[in-house]
Amino acid sequence: MDHNKKKTYLINTIAVVSLYLVFFVLIQTKIMNNYFVGIAIMTCIMIIMAISLNIVAGFLGEMALGHAGFMAIGAYASASFSMALIDSGLPLPHLVVLILAMIVGGIVAGIFGFLIGTPTLRLRGDYLGIVTIGFSEIIRIFFINFGPTGGAAGLKGITRLVNFHNVYWVTIIIVFLVFTLGRSKQGRAIISIREDEIASEAAGIPTTRYKVLAFSLAAFFAGIGGALYAHYQSFLEPSKFGFMFSIEMFVIVVLGGLGSLTGSIISAIVLTVLPEMLRSFSEYRLLVYSLVLIIMMIFRPQGIFGRSEFSLTAFIESLIQRKNIKNSIDGGEAS
Amino acid sequence: MTVLSAKNITMQFGGLTAVDQFNLELNANELVGLIGPNGAGKTTIFNMLTGVYVPTMGEIILNDQSIIKKTPHEIVKLGASRTFQNIRLFKDLTAVENVKIAYHNFIDYNMIQGMFRTKKFWDEEKKAQEECMKLLDIFDMGEYADTLAKNLPYGQQRKLEIARALASDPKVLMLDEPAAGMNPNETAELMETIHFIRNKFDITVLLIEHDMKLVMGICERIIVVDYGKTIAEGTPDEIKNNPEVIRAYLGD
Numbered sequence: 001m002d003h004n005k006k007k008t009y010l011i012n013t014i015a016v017v018s019l020y021l022v023f024f025v026l027i028q029t030k031i032m033n034n035y036f037v038g039i040a041i042m043t044c045i046m047i048i049m050a051i052s053l054n055i056v057a058g059f060l061g062e063m064a065l066g067h068a069g070f071m072a073i074g075a076y077a078s079a080s081f082s083m084a085l086i087d088s089g090l091p092l093p094h095l096v097v098l099i100l101a102m103i104v105g106g107i108v109a110g111i112f113g114f115l116i117g118t119p120t121l122r123l124r125g126d127y128l129g130i131v132t133i134g135f136s137e138i139i140r141i142f143f144i145n146f147g148p149t150g151g152a153a154g155l156k157g158i159t160r161l162v163n164f165h166n167v168y169w170v171t172i173i174i175v176f177l178v179f180t181l182g183r184s185k186q187g188r189a190i191i192s193i194r195e196d197e198i199a200s201e202a203a204g205i206p207t208t209r210y211k212v213l214a215f216s217l218a219a220f221f222a223g224i225g226g227a228l229y230a231h232y233q234s235f236l237e238p239s240k241f242g243f244m245f246s247i248e249m250f251v252i253v254v255l256g257g258l259g260s261l262t263g264s265i266i267s268a269i270v271l272t273v274l275p276e277m278l279r280s281f282s283e284y285r286l287l288v289y290s291l292v293l294i295i296m297m298i299f300r301p302q303g304i305f306g307r308s309e310f311s312l313t314a315f316i317e318s319l320i321q322r323k324n325i326k327n328s329i330d331g332g333e334a335s
Numbered sequence: 336m337t338v339l340s341a342k343n344i345t346m347q348f349g350g351l352t353a354v355d356q357f358n359l360e361l362n363a364n365e366l367v368g369l370i371g372p373n374g375a376g377k378t379t380i381f382n383m384l385t386g387v388y389v390p391t392m393g394e395i396i397l398n399d400q401s402i403i404k405k406t407p408h409e410i411v412k413l414g415a416s417r418t419f420q421n422i423r424l425f426k427d428l429t430a431v432e433n434v435k436i437a438y439h440n441f442i443d444y445n446m447i448q449g450m451f452r453t454k455k456f457w458d459e460e461k462k463a464q465e466e467c468m469k470l471l472d473i474f475d476m477g478e479y480a481d482t483l484a485k486n487l488p489y490g491q492q493r494k495l496e497i498a499r500a501l502a503s504d505p506k507v508l509m510l511d512e513p514a515a516g517m518n519p520n521e522t523a524e525l526m527e528t529i530h531f532i533r534n535k536f537d538i539t540v541l542l543i544e545h546d547m548k549l550v551m552g553i554c555e556r557i558i559v560v561d562y563g564k565t566i567a568e569g570t571p572d573e574i575k576n577n578p579e580v581i582r583a584y585l586g587d
Contacts, residue, residue, distance in 0.1 A: 185442045185444070191425075195425035198419075203437035203499060204439060204440055204503045205439055
């Protein structure tokens, strides 16, 4: 790791920690009431969902419209697991239960991602989109009819283990992991499939394996998102994980820019907070929401950030540079 | 020593026989040209040799191993790589990233090490960067390393595609019309480059080309196909005077 990289890590760590401290103070001093904390938690969960969907939609460049299905699998699997674990009476701290539940939710969703991805990734584009919608609907209807998890009435009595503090750090870790994935040899292989599948195969990349890997990883992180959602809401109903929810996630990713993680984060924040802010004019809410999307697609069809990332280090450096130029100009005038 | 051989390979698309009982023997370190009129089946032969198509009949042996029914990436691993007639670069990635993708199999760390950025990740990435830069420097493309592939001039894109094909360390390099769309100066430069890489990397080169000056200028052996069949084979001088070849190109 060279000097520049260390600097980048340092700056980003400082930014992440100070953002956390700001929220920490706001929550402790009750300036942020429970309603706002709730929005913040949902925003973090949506960031995880958008980031994980970005692995398939952005890196791999495939249309996956069934992300809510994997979230549902993760949510139900982790909730069942944590309920069983707490019922068993083992004296485990809540954080440990949550971490185990997240791992279970992630792995179960990841396995389903693998099982669904292996046959369906032979399809491309719209066809894959339709098949993934189909699978997520199957999952939803399965949970409506599945007695042990409450069926259509929903799964009640999940211990609420998620608060802002743990969801924030989980989000940061997942963003970091997906970011580094995109810059590893595996990420490059996945991106090369997006760029040109035939060339990728001719360059020696086992494309089928990497497609399934990308799909399973996306499902894995979606499962973690689902686990957090389950242990925040403490109640799960299958109807929440419908087709519209998958579309909502896809819109976030497209709006932020396919392949841009910072774009996904920003648009997840905007598209989660905006509907809440517009709640008071609820009759215009959907109108404004769709207007934002239309304007966006006209003026910036590639999304907020396109495929590039926002770099804090580069931003700070450009600020310093501008200041230096300004200083030298001022200095020049003085002499 | 034979590096790549094809025995009686035939490719039928429905009722159409695109390639009919084609035979090929490539020896180590040879520079062979594959020519023929449009639609003669040259690219189909390439696609069979690189695993894109599975021949209807026949056998292909690469380094003493059959590659029939192997996928293209497995064939790359066994030592045959190619370029495309219409350039197929990863357009939104930089030149050096393009090469690094083909260098994939020589980078040794797993996904977990990559995601958590262990020391191994940094070491291997550093090595990959250096090796890929070396390769770009051979093509005098070092200055373009961080340019997006789509922004490169046409000639450089062609060269980058060859560099990418070489990154997987092939024994046989197959070039599909490398000089297509180049002006005479660029073609002349390309001829030198092909000669140079053949000697430098000690590889066998098989190329499809329509530019007769290039083919006659650098190929040691030429195979002429028409209607999916070999109609002539020999040194450039033999081919130039072969009546069959003249007839195929000019008609009776």
